[in-house]
Amino acid sequence: MLEEIVKYLNLSVAFLPGLIGIYAYRHFSKSIKLFFYYIILSLLTESGLWLLANYHLNNIWLINIFTIAEAVLITAFLIKTSDSRRLRYLLLGLLLTYMMTWIYSNFHLSNLFEFNSGDKFIKGTLMILGCGLTLLNYSSSYQKSLLKDSTFWILTGLLFYFGLTLVIFSTATWVFDDSTMGMQLTWVVHNIIAIITNIFFSIGFICSIPKKSLSY
Template sequence: MINSFLIWLLDYVQYILILPISIAIFRFRFLTKELKVIWYFLLMSVFFEVLSRTLLYLKFQNTLSLLHLYTVLEFINFGLFYHIVLGNFFSKKLIPNTIICFTLFAIINAFFIQKLDNFNTYASGIESILIIGLSLMCFYKMLIELDTRNPTKQPVFWINSGLLFYFAGSLFIFILSNFIKSDNHLLSLAWGMHAFLMVILHIFISIGLWLSPRR
């Protein structure tokens, strides 16, 4: 039954975007600088989803090239989010330099290693490792500063938790997908689990946006 649910989820996971986008619109005037970066990420996700489905409707069978671009833009968005959140707690050059290095690697990977018509597991895997590292740094900053007695009321806590959960699970799926390419059933289950992780991520983002401070 769980297997069937995960495979079913693949066809409808994109609709979860409606939840955080609706909350972001409703709470837009309360969004802080870092939360507006998340808003831009949500808009980007909708754009790529619509573009991908439009290309498939027009009989473009391979839209994996979009994924190469999406991965870079996704990391830039989350990198900017952590750059604002972490501030001067770590070196201010750390995240900008990481974004530049990752972008260069993703471009090399797209044109010379896992080309545009292939799934970019290398770039996605490295992105996951980097986001996991940044999320742990964020938790460390929150622990050291202890500027609130109830961190669960802070938007950053929920968004950071969602990113850590999503990218930690996705990293395992990206690694696993390289070994089960010939088994369509297992591959569907793996990406069904990825869809489930995406639902969790956007629920956590929604909670974070809802908790945006009233100014």
């Protein structure tokens, strides 16, 4: 019962940043627009996962494909956000490292239809490193209130998500079997984290909207 409630709540809240983003799109900077494209991809993927699950079809392949696409779009956002050439090269290096890891993990160690916890661990670690360094770089050069800044909320949301899901996904198949109640609990916790993350993203998009537009 709890699993179903959280699953549908997560699917509903996932549309929140997308809807806000559509309204606020004309106010977005180039970097925020890149992140908005990631949100759209996430929505399409979430819908696909839900549809496949309802028909009791394997949806792990979609998760694995989304994983690499997610890494590319988020890294593009981080590179566009950073004003440090050294950091941009580092972010690109992290992405290339993960892409090679993804190919090796999904086509040599296992396949696209299996959940690869090692792959998720490496991705989470690299994303935390990239997002953390970008947030530090961005915060040190930003003069206004960070709580009113779109990029700050988005970077914070990314760190929150990858930081917590790193532990969940990297240990999921080591601790639980797919048929156990524990594995189901893992996905419940993940969905709760995703709900909170999407709230962070929504706040970030709202911060891009001028106060005059919000007053109408």
